[in-house]
Amino acid sequence: MAKRLDLNIFNSGVKVVKIGQLTKDIIDFLDLQCIPCDIVLWHDRLEYIEKHKSDFESEVDFYKHIELIPDIIENFDYIGKHPSDNSIQFIKRIDKYMLVGIxxxxxxxxxxxxxxxxTEEYLKKYIQSGTVWSYNEVKKNSNAK
Structure with missing residues (x-):
């Protein structure tokens, strides 16, 4: 069962909600200088994300994909480290490839x-540039330890 984000939670005055966890396997694989921790969504970031509504076929499609952010983080198909903006990227194909930047x-x-x-073309560019890797590569690396 896919984990979902209840977007209505922010209507009740909640300011921040846990949407995932940065695990030791990911930290080790990406050679990050941090410890395992929670990944959170602040209520005001949701407003920022809404600027991408036009990238979806409909408003319903947009909310469907945004509600699946916890699932994208936990069950990613690809993970990457942005080369210049100090962020990591979780990518998963739902109806389209969704990128979650942290x-x-x-x-x-x-x-x-x-x-x-x-797009699939962007994903291929990320893979070819060596900034994004598949879930299988992360698992293979964690099993080798």
Missing amino acids: RLKASGNLSLLSSYPI
Whole structure:
């Protein structure tokens, strides 16, 4: 069962909600300088993400994909480390490839930066540039230890 984000939670005055966890396997694979921690979504980032609504076929399609952010983080198909903006990217194919960007920092919880669809062509460019790897590569690396 896919984990879902209840977007109505912010209507009740909640300001931040846990959407995932940065695990030791991911930290080791991406050679990050941090410890395992929670990944959170602040209520105001949801407003920022809404600027990507036009990248979807409909508003219903947009919300369907945004609600699946926790599942994208936990069950990613690809993961990457952005070469210049100090973030990591979780990518999963739902109806389209969805990228969830998470801001990195040395300590404390990590925050969602943005989430939006990417094309298969962009995904291939990321893989070819060596900034994105498949889930299988991460698992193979963690099993080798």
